[in-house]
Amino acid sequence: MAKAKGKIGVLLVNLGTPDSTKTGDVRKYLREFLMDGRVIDFPFIPRWMLVNLIIAPFRAPKSAGEYRKLWTDRGSPLLFHTQDLKDKLVAKLDPKEYLVSMAMRYQTPSIESGLKELMDAKVRKIIVVPLFPQYASATNGSVIDRVMEIARTWQIIPEMTFVSNYVDHPLFLEAWAELGREAMQKQDYDKFVFSYHGLPERQIRKGSVDGYCQLGACCNKYGLKNQFCYRAQCFQTTRLVAEKLGLPDDKVLTCFQSRLGKDPWVKPYTEDVIKELAKDGIKKVLVFSPAFVADCLETTVEVGEEYKEQFEELGGEHWDLVPSLNSSDTWVNCVKDLVESRA
Numbered sequence: 001m002a003k004a005k006g007k008i009g010v011l012l013v014n015l016g017t018p019d020s021t022k023t024g025d026v027r028k029y030l031r032e033f034l035m036d037g038r039v040i041d042f043p044f045i046p047r048w049m050l051v052n053l054i055i056a057p058f059r060a061p062k063s064a065g066e067y068r069k070l071w072t073d074r075g076s077p078l079l080f081h082t083q084d085l086k087d088k089l090v091a092k093l094d095p096k097e098y099l100v101s102m103a104m105r106y107q108t109p110s111i112e113s114g115l116k117e118l119m120d121a122k123v124r125k126i127i128v129v130p131l132f133p134q135y136a137s138a139t140n141g142s143v144i145d146r147v148m149e150i151a152r153t154w155q156i157i158p159e160m161t162f163v164s165n166y167v168d169h170p171l172f173l174e175a176w177a178e179l180g181r182e183a184m185q186k187q188d189y190d191k192f193v194f195s196y197h198g199l200p201e202r203q204i205r206k207g208s209v210d211g212y213c214q215l216g217a218c219c220n221k222y223g224l225k226n227q228f229c230y231r232a233q234c235f236q237t238t239r240l241v242a243e244k245l246g247l248p249d250d251k252v253l254t255c256f257q258s259r260l261g262k263d264p265w266v267k268p269y270t271e272d273v274i275k276e277l278a279k280d281g282i283k284k285v286l287v288f289s290p291a292f293v294a295d296c297l298e299t300t301v302e303v304g305e306e307y308k309e310q311f312e313e314l315g316g317e318h319w320d321l322v323p324s325l326n327s328s329d330t331w332v333n334c335v336k337d338l339v340e341s342r343a
């Protein structure tokens with residue numbers, strides 16, 4: 001058979017981050033992000049009022065202060081870790097076969113510019129890799145929406161593949177286990193907390209795609225039969241990483257952070273788990289945050305600083321955060337395999 005003409009385009013997509021720590025740039029980022037109907041899943045008018053009259057004006061100055069704690073000479077960690085991941089992936093893939101570009105779902109570099117780079121090079125196929133290991137409508141679903149919105153303007157749409165969740169990929173699990181093993185050399189930890197980004201419970205209930213629940217318990221609790229919801233994927237991630245590290249079940253906890261607003265989000269909340277641990281006299285905790293593949297505001301500041309402070313105020317002694325995958329070799333190899341297995 002004749003060899004297919006053209007390269008395969010790879011688009012890595014992470015969430016997005018403000019262009020700078022100026023309050024105006026943070027407000028712009030929050031507006032774009034939270035006006036996405038898959039993130040705040042209200043009808044347009046109530047969403048517009050909530051975002052533009054309440055969240056963006058009040059949250060932007062506070063968030064800008066938090067971004068200042070996080071910012072480096074290279075800018076936002078979420079952005080530069082994604083750039084490093086891309087550069088290392090490029091070095092590992094055959095340049096005659098693949099062209100890699102990266103984008104952020106919100107702000108810069110945009111999905112539009114990433115796709116343009118691939119389309120200008122006349123790629124024959126595009127593999128989109130959302131950098132969210134557990135599928136959620138608010139993240140992977142939104143990336144798919146945006147890519148297809150742009151593709152709608154093309155005369156010829158090349159073959160396209162979207163990577164969905166990869167919580168059971170052996171290299172994804174090994175990448176976390178390597179970081180865990182290194183951290184575990186420092187202390188004999190009493191408990192291992194896996195804290196994931198939360199979601200409104202409503203979004204879990206809505207996410208009903210028949211077919212493939214592997215765990216059941218939480219999906220059934222939310223009235224979904226035979227589903228494999230975001231929450232279930234988080235529990236599965238914990239179980240598989242803990243198995244790799246040989247952690248006993250009674251030392252491992254899964255919980256959900258970053259609740260915004262008053263609606264119920266998936267439980268247990270990380271803040272409640274912190275209180276329970278302290279009440280039980282637990283002193284040494286190692287924390288993983290495997291919904292994030294790059295360090296960002298939600299890992300470094302929220303888990304690494306704010307939750308640490310809360311735990312220590314309640315009598316805890318060690319609340320140590322495992323760094324994220326960033327551009328570790330094993331993680332780069334995982335992304336390489338996600339791509340090559342779909343080529």
Ligand SMILES: C=CC1=C(C)c2cc3[nH]c(cc4nc(cc5[nH]c(cc1n2)c(C)c5CCC(=O)O)C(CCC(=O)O)=C4C)c(C)c3C=C
Pocket residue numbers: 015016017018030039040059063076078132136138139197198199200230258260291292295296297298
């Ligand atoms: C309704 C609000 C939000 C939903 C739903 C949500 C889902 C969600 N988010 C991530 C990953 C990240 N979120 C980050 C920041 C962030 N998230 C929200 C709100 C929702 N997220 C806000 C308001 C913010 C901004 C920060 C703040 O003001 O507190 C980030 C960090 C970005 C950075 O620049 O460092 C990431 C990453 C996932 C994976 C997810 C659903 C599963």
Ligand SMILES: [Fe+2]
Pocket residue numbers: 197258
């Ligand atoms: Fe978020």
Ligand SMILES: [Fe+2]
Pocket residue numbers: 216217218219220224227228229230231232
């Ligand atoms: Fe579930």
